[in-house]
Amino acid sequence: MNFFKKKLKTKNDNSKKQASTPVRMKIILGIIFVLFATLIGQLAYLQIGYGSRFKAEVQKSNSAVVSSQVPRGVMYDTKGRVLVGNRAKNAITYTKSVSTTTEDIYAISNALSRYITINDEKPTEQQVIDYYLANKKNSAKESAKVPKSVRQTQDDELINKRIQQQVSAEHIKLNKRERTAALIYNKISGAYTLSTIYIKNNHLTDKEIASVGEHLSDLPGVGIGTDWQRSYPNGSSIQSIIGSVSTEKAGLPSDNLQYYLTNGYSRNDRVGTSYLEEKYEPLLKGTKATSKVWTKNSGDIEQSKSVYSGQAGSSLVLTLDAQYQKEVQNSLEKIYSAAISSGAAHYSNGAYAVAMNPKTGAILAMAGISRDPKKNKTTNNALGVINQSFVMGSAVKGAMVSGGLINKVISPTNNVMPDTPVYLPSTPVKKSVYPIGTFGALDAETALEVSSNIYMMHLAMKWVKASYVPKKSIHMPQTAFEPIRKNFNMFGLGQKTGIDLPGEISGIQGRSFNEQGLVLPGSVLDLSYGNYDAYTLIQMVQYVSTIANGGYRMQPYVVQSIGRTSNNGKKIYIDYNRKPNVQLRIPWTQAELNIVRQGFWRVVHGTNSWGTAHKLKNVKPAISGKSGTAQTFYYDPDNPNQKDPPELVNATFVGYAPSKNPEIATAVIFPGLDPELEGSYTLQMTKAMVQNYFKLHKK
Known part of the structure; x- marks a missing residue:
């Protein structure tokens, strides 16, 4: 009886479980149905409400x-x-x-x-490798060659480096x-x-x-x-x-x-x-x-x-005239070639020339030659006019005399100096090129005409109030260089001119003191006649232009106007014209200026047999100017410790024409010439520059 009851109970429990299973399934299926219905509804909503917007987004272009x-x-x-x-x-x-x-x-x-x-x-080798590996087959082949130990690192940089090395070693042709x-x-x-x-x-x-x-x-x-x-x-x-x-x-x-x-x-x-x-x-x-x-x-x-x-x-x-520029460059090449052929320029490293309008500062022509003396190879280098500096010699004496007049060391009516050589202790005599005793005394104009170094040294000693006893002693104040250099700076010598070309240098200033900190009196004297500090040729033409135009230091420039070219290239519409810029007005009187200008006139047109530029006397229009030579030496770059290097000279000339109403100022330098064969190359160049200029301008 109990057995029957237990069996009946078990049967009833199984019937209940079977009855509950469809209910759970119905609930799950119901939830799934609701979710699907919601999803379909949402898709329908997006399609109807935002379909056009999404379509535009897909087709949208980026700009x-x-x-x-x-x-x-x-x-x-x-x-x-x-x-x-x-x-x-x-x-x-x-x-x-x-x-x-x-x-x-x-x-x-x-x-x-x-x-x-x-x-x-x-x-390049790298470009060959990159191109080779851009081919998928080549890239896969090279990747397969990479050792398993390297690949397992999963270091892409290391793997790529190994592939590059492999291809490089293969020397792909x-x-x-x-x-x-x-x-x-x-x-x-x-x-x-x-x-x-x-x-x-x-x-x-x-x-x-x-x-x-x-x-x-x-x-x-x-x-x-x-x-x-x-x-x-x-x-x-x-x-x-x-x-x-x-x-x-x-x-x-x-x-x-x-x-x-x-x-x-x-x-x-x-x-x-x-x-x-x-x-x-x-x-x-x-x-x-x-x-x-x-x-x-x-x-x-x-x-x-x-x-x-x-x-x-x-x-x-x-401001340059293409034809005049070409003629100046050609003249420089021709004359410098003659100097090389004669042996005068055997050690010379180049030659430079520049012409400027003294009234405006406009550069009319710039020409230059750089030369390797050992290979005798020359190249055009017009920029040497602004980025090469040289000791210019007596050509700067116009600035020295001007300084003496402006600072009242001498005057237009009282400017005579003894022409006695300067004897410093334990130093060779400091004199002029002409024999000792040629002149007893000189005035400023004659000193410029015959290029007297002695005159400039006595002027310098008087200017800085030096104490001098021939052959025994000379004493100068510690500031002896300052007034003379300041005066040279006033004419533009020793400082950048401000020309509108990058790369301009200011020159080289010699040292002022010895190892004990004492001023170098002999060097002060050398400075007075242009044999110490080094200047650029653009500074020299600015300096002589200042004398030519009556005392206005004009800023040099090469860009006259800025504008626009018409579409057919036949017309220029100017938007900007440069105006001349006066950097400084020299504070001299007309009488003081006349002393310097008359001295420059006599350098070319004087009658003294020691005049230095009489070969230009017959050039028309008339030229005024100042020549110069400065002692230098040839230093062999391959033998920096050479003994007794060859003694050379830098030959220079600065001038302007016509003498009475200057339209052109010129500066020329032939550095490193043989002093025995120096000749008149700078004068020949000056003559060509002046005559070609006025020929082109039909004057």
């Missing part, structure tokens, strides 16, 4: 503004001749899209290399087409997204242009455009003044990279790297053209629209 180069500003001479311009040339370009991959670059490089050849460049492809690959890989670069812009043939043009549809991003290159239609002798522009490959100078980047330049932009090109870079570069480019979300370029066509760089009108 970006890109810029492109414009022609660089042109430079003209004072008569409107083009000194440096831009020569247009065809180019193959490439614009990198947002979606461009390494595989795309590899494919485009190989495709384009079938139509063009780049011969003026060779791929590329054929001609592959070398071009490697160069193209490198150019495109380094390009910024949406930027346009030049794939080939030199020596592009008509056949190459035609071939690329026929296959542009198969070369996404590739185009045919125009590039420009600096040209010098009136000769390259002026290029050392104009300066140079970096190539697209070189791009921005590394030492000024941050400056250019913060001013809107791209890394591969071409910029002026020296002299006028660098000085006026902000004006010459112009304003880049800009376009708005729309790209799809896929990265492909959808369309492009020009926003601003750009503005070509500003034009510069220089």
Whole structure:
């Protein structure tokens, strides 16, 4: 009976469990149904309410503004001749899209290399490796060679380094087409997204242009455009003044990279790297053209629209006359060559000449030659006028006499000095070039005419109040150099002139004191006649111009005007004209000025047999000026400890013409000449400069 009850109870419990299972399943299925219904409802709501918005979002294009180069500003001479311009040339370009991959670059490089050849460049080893590994098969092959121990590190940098080493050791050889492809690959890989670069812009043939043009549809991003290159239609002798522009490959100078980047330049932009090109870079570069480019979300370029066509760089009108500049350079080369042939310039390292308008400071011509005496190799170096300094000799005596007059050490009516040599203790006699006793005394005008060193030394001793006993002693105040140097500075000697060219130096100032801190009296005397401190030739022409124009120290300059060139290149619209800048007015009286100017006149036109520039007497219009020679030595750079180096002289001349109403001032130096063969090369050069100038101006 109990057994029957237990069996019945068990049967009833199982029936209850079976009855409860469908209920739970129904609840779960109900929840799932509700969730699905909610999801479907939400999708329907989004589709109906926001479908159009999502569709627009998917199809939406991104936009970006890109810029492109414009022609660089042109430079003209004072008569409107083009000194440096831009020569247009065809180019193959490439614009990198947002979606461009390494595989795309590899494919485009190989495709384009079938139509063009780049011969003026060779791929570097790294460029060959990069191109080789851009091929998936090569990359996989090299990856498989990497030792398991290196791969297990999972260090991508280490693995890549190992792959690079493997390929380098294999010395991959590329054929001609592959070398071009490697160069193209490198150019495109380094390009910024949406930027346009030049794939080939030199020596592009008509056949190459035609071939690329026929296959542009198969070369996404590739185009045919125009590039420009600096040209010098009136000769390259002026290029050392104009300066140079970096190539697209070189791009921005590394030492000024941050400056250019913060001013809107791209890394591969071409910029002026020296002299006028660098000085006026902000004006010459112009304003880049800009376009708005729309790209799809896929990265492909959808369309492009020009926003601003750009503005070509500003034009510069220089003070130089291209024809006169060429004649001055040619004369310098001809005369200097004669000096070399005669043996006079055997150790000379160059020659320089400059002409300036003394009334305005406008540079009329700058010419220079640098020379390696050992190889007898010469190069044009007009900038030596501003960045080379020399001891100039007696040519500075006009400034010394002027200082004596201005500071009332002497006067127009009382300026006679004894012409007795200076004898310092334990020092060779300090005298003039003419024999001792030639003159008993000299006035200032005659002292300039015969270039008396003795006169200048006595003037210096009187000026600084020296105590002098011949052959026994000389004492000067510790400040003895100061008044004389300050006077030279007043004329521009020993300090930068401020010419609008970078790289100007101030010259070299000799030491003033010995090891015990005492002033060097002998050097003060040397300074008085131009045999101590070194000056630049631009300082010398500024100094002589100050005498020529009556006492106005004019700032030299080479850029006269800034403007814009018309689209056809035939007209210049001037926006700015430079005005002459007077840096200082020499505080002398007319009588004091007349003493110096008369002395300069007698240097050329005087009757004394010891006059130093009488060979210019017959030049028309009349020249006034001052010659000079300064003792120097040849120092062999390969033998710095040489004994008894050859004694040489720097030969100089400064002058102006016409003497009564000067229109041109000149300065010439032939450094390092043989003193026995010095000749009259500086006078020949001065004559050529003056006569050529007035011939061109028909005066």
